[in-house]
Amino acid sequence: MINKKVTNVQEALVGVKNGMTFMLGGFGLCGIPENAISELVKLDIREVTCISNNAGVDDFGLGLLLQNKQIKKMISSYVGENDEFERQMLSGELEVELTPQGTLAEKCRAAQAGFPAFYTPAGYGTEVAEGKETRDFDGKMYVLEPAFKADFAFVKAWKGDAAGNLVFKGTSRNFNPNMCGAATITVAEVEELVPVGELDPNNVHVPGIFVQRIFQGKEYEKRIEQRTVRQKQ
């Protein structure tokens, strides 16, 4: 077994530099790499491009990097929950590339799987397709979208082992598996680092080959964005 375990978030983030491109897993605040984000704030890494479906909220998740003006460019599909984001975008302080969510996921998966680009129908006829190659297949129009290129991918899993194998819980899976192996270095933080051999090989969601560094995360807040409940009757 090839050992991917590192001691802590500091060791996991060795090599991050100003101006790099990062991928960050998560949907809303669900399944985001909380420890890596905190450390990026602490390290004050600047001028970064972030590929992430959302930009967190004003005071949590990627919102922390936005508040701190560390982000030069965001590549996301939805940013509706973040006032500071909208302010920076409308004022032009922040460069933003909005990408359909399925395209965002597949641009990650393409990078992971060695595909240079792919044709998707999403966005055809809209400003998302402007300047891009389009093409007819069987009478339907598609847009050519290139794979992402990133320096680091930061993902968060429920469980993992020193071999880098990952398992996710519920919808906190989202973009995390697609980003593993899609950047030069993939850093996985896990709620629980289990002994090697404990994960069922049939139910590993991300095989360790896609992960370069893994560490036991800590102090997960796992904030809920929209707490919706029903009453017991």
Added chain:
Amino acid sequence: MINKKVTNVQEALVGVKNGMTFMLGGFGLCGIPENAISELVKLDIREVTCISNNAGVDDFGLGLLLQNKQIKKMISSYVGENDEFERQMLSGELEVELTPQGTLAEKCRAAQAGFPAFYTPAGYGTEVAEGKETRDFDGKMYVLEPAFKADFAFVKAWKGDAAGNLVFKGTSRNFNPNMCGAATITVAEVEELVPVGELDPNNVHVPGIFVQRIFQGKEYEKRIEQRTVRQKQ
């Protein structure tokens, strides 16, 4: 929950016709839809195109359809274990399209996921790429491969439920998940049909949405092609 359960293999194969294109899961004899294959032999469905990584062996798996001359065309990556196959191919009785294994898998996945075609480096510069569009991305050459189109996909899983959810064991997974939802109708046979709710939603390998019919298979032979062992010392 949308119920996909059918009573038996006969009901599962309603609608199969001469001249259709079938996808069949499995690698070698591992994870092949044994019940569906037996029924296709019994129904004597002819002139079919089969998309399957291998063609079984002379007296098992797809080899049974070959012996019975039911197959017009095979689309496979490797056929080395089947004398009758090689004979029919070299004599011209059987049309054969040999496709790199990763391309075969992705042509299934593309059909499943709504991609019309994709660019892969596999086969560039070889006869596999003859007559196909090729293209340079970042200085490397790729071949454009279209998604498969098939009428039925026959897959075999370890466990499944009436919602169509599937779980696989070991390397019997192989092409089966990629073929689910890649044909008009996907028929899944399972070693064990478990009550709905028993499968862990986190560890469903194929969500039921990709499966139209599921049934409890029977009398699995699960033949081993190359029994290799070591001696206890």
Added chain:
Amino acid sequence: MALDKNGIAKRIAQEVQDGFYVNLGIGIPTLVANYVRNDIEVEFQSENGVLGMGPFPFEGEEDADIINAGKQTITTMPGASFFDSSMSFAMIRGKHVHLTILGAMEVSENGDIANWKIPGKMVKGMGGAMDLVASAENIIVAMMHTNKAGESKILKRCSLPLTGVGCVTKVVTNLAVLEVKNNAFHLLERAPGVSVEEIQNATEGTLIVEGEIPEMDV
């Protein structure tokens, strides 16, 4: 009387058929789940990675790791599954989801939809909407017929940046049910007590009215 949001959701729920996999957008569409007949089999997909969504959890049983695309805490039904974003959009792009219900700022008579951006003012992003409208064969839009200033949102041509082109099959508003075909809105039903004239006045796009227009049964 014009419908409220729940009324719109209730009417759209009638479009949901037995055996449908359905994707519900944020806002009014989310409410549709509450009104689907319970004698049919339906599964709700949420593009953040869940199939087989159930109702909201009981208080105290929320799980931060189990949410829908609106970031709301949810539960799952027996037979549910979780998956990654790439597989989620394989379901959508591959046309395995039968019906997409989403909100809009504007729709046009040729089936275009705009719902993600007001240049210079507001940008929320398209989320999964562009993927959904580009692939789904059955797209129902839930929306108000007019904006707060009383101006029609049912248009000849959308003025806002598009989410998708020629894709909307049906529109259910507070005033009417409209089918979109042959470059026109075809009036199918009126909200209870709302006249054809009221609908005509609130509709900027071409409105086709043929025969007697029944009231919605909501």
Added chain:
Amino acid sequence: MALDKNGIAKRIAQEVQDGFYVNLGIGIPTLVANYVRNDIEVEFQSENGVLGMGPFPFEGEEDADIINAGKQTITTMPGASFFDSSMSFAMIRGKHVHLTILGAMEVSENGDIANWKIPGKMVKGMGGAMDLVASAENIIVAMMHTNKAGESKILKRCSLPLTGVGCVTKVVTNLAVLEVKNNAFHLLERAPGVSVEEIQNATEGTLIVEGEIPEMDV
């Protein structure tokens, strides 16, 4: 003395480095696993869907559901995982597998390889080989230097249908270790007791011999 198959496998095993994910083809390459130093960390991938392959099972412990790409029954090591074919080739195409070792019928001085078809005579198919050679950055070929008739298989140009172009980085035969670069085979090592002349005579492609050529340490 020329190496036997195990000798070739033993020499190739020396190319396997700490931290490598390795894909082993059918035949001689499969034997490589037996000779990898056990003080380094290596994981074997098989393209039918397993990472972390272990040795063959003990008699009576074979599982029809757990095989390698050669259809042989295998075991797995702690930390192993199973996955589908699409993900397996994502590992290969995405360059996550560091080293590919495979057999060949012919290789040429520009790094082409042929190993899947003899027109009119034999067609086994390419299996995963075309994907592997099109993507891997480190491709070692294990083969006999000549065919049974004594004719060289280390050629200027391959005569058989190609599996991949310009991709082979190293060739280990029963006679020699050859590096493939700048349109030539560069002789790195000789099999024990085999002379440079013997290798030269068995090599049709351009052979570059620079300085003293050491014997392999096998």
